[in-house]
Structure formats: structure tokens, C-alpha cells
Amino acid sequence: MALSGKIGLYFFPGSSSIFPHFLLYHCNIPFTPQAVRFQEPSSLISVNNKAQVPVLVIGDNVVTENPAIAHAINILAPEKHLFGHGPAEFIKVCEWMNWISASLHAQAWSPYKRPFRFTTDQSAEGQAALLAKSEQNVLEQFSRLEKTLDDKGPWALGETFTAVDVFLLPFFRLGRDVMKTNMEVYPKWTQIVSRLLEMKAAKQALGDEEAAMKPS
């Protein structure tokens, strides 16, 4: 099926949907941002049966999962080289995105955010214990992330700006705003996020998030 037609992005302020939201603006792809209310999950389930954001709609195609959405955006805007230049960088970007999605997001962050989904022990003590262990897991992954970033920069892979840099933004935000972690202990990561926040695409995506949070 062709990857063409009207484009829409379902997003939730403060979540990982800032990743494709930023990429779409960065690639100058016209799209309609659609804020999701998790209080009314049925509105999202009709689009994505996992009831999660982000969801990218391209004509009749519904694309879920951050790495797959990044691939779709890369296909729509190949001139932006979101997956780098050449096979070695392409593979590195894939490696990073799988690691962020599986190890950082699903394995470490999700149990921290929603411990009740990960244990049958629903007592306050059980939940607190899981939360404490999950926080430790997230911080271990944060340290690994910092060590894996290119030493010279300015971006995650070195000279080339790629989708990986933008995928680092939501987790930085979650660490800073939700876990209240001092992110300055990750200087390379902090530098990348500062550079991202200076870009027009960040201002546009964050502007949509802010507008969506205003009471209607």
C-alpha cells in the first residue's frame, strides 16, 4: 500500500509522542496534530488497539510504535537523513532506537510509571518496592545511555544529527519532570537536549503540547 494521503499524529503532552511530533515539524511534513485524552481511552482504542500514543496516520495507514513511526517519517522525507548517511549510520540508528524503545522505555520506564501492571502484589508496600527497583533500573539505563553517546558530539552518533537525538528528548523530560532527577549528571545528554530545544521543531511541537493542556 502506498504511504500517501493526509497525515495526522495522535499525541499526549509530556509523553514519548514528542519524538515523532518533533520529527514531523523538522521534516516540514504537513500534518494535523490530534491531542489525546487518556481519561477517554475509547477515543484512542478505535485508532490503536494498544490505546497508546504516538499514532501516525498516513492516508489509510495507521502506524504505531515509535521506531516504526520514525521509519515512516524517514521514508516521507529522505532528504533529512534521519537514519544517517550510509549503512553504518543506518544500523547504529536502528540499534539505538531498539534499545531506547525496548530496554529504556518498555523494560525500565513503564514499570516505574505504571507499577500496578507489573506485579500481582497490589499492596502499598508491593507497589513501593517495585517503584524503588524500577527507579534504580531507569537510572542504570540513563547512565548507560550517557556512556554510549559519542564523546565528541555534538550529536548522539557524532557529527550527524539523526532521529536518535530526538528520541532522547522524551526520556530526558521524564527523568527531569517526573522522576525529578538532576539531569546535569548526564552532561552529553543535557547538551544534546539543549541543542534540540533551540530548534524550531521543538518550539512548534512543545507549543502544540502547551495548547493541548489549556482547559477548553
Ligand SMILES: N[C@@H](CCC(=O)N[C@@H](CS)C(=O)NCC(=O)O)C(=O)O
Ligand atoms: N512501544 C510503544 C510504547 C508507547 C507508549 O508506552 N506510550 C505511552 C506514552 S509514552 C502511552 O501511551 N501510555 C498509555 C498506556 O500505556 O496506557 C512505542 O514505542 O510507541
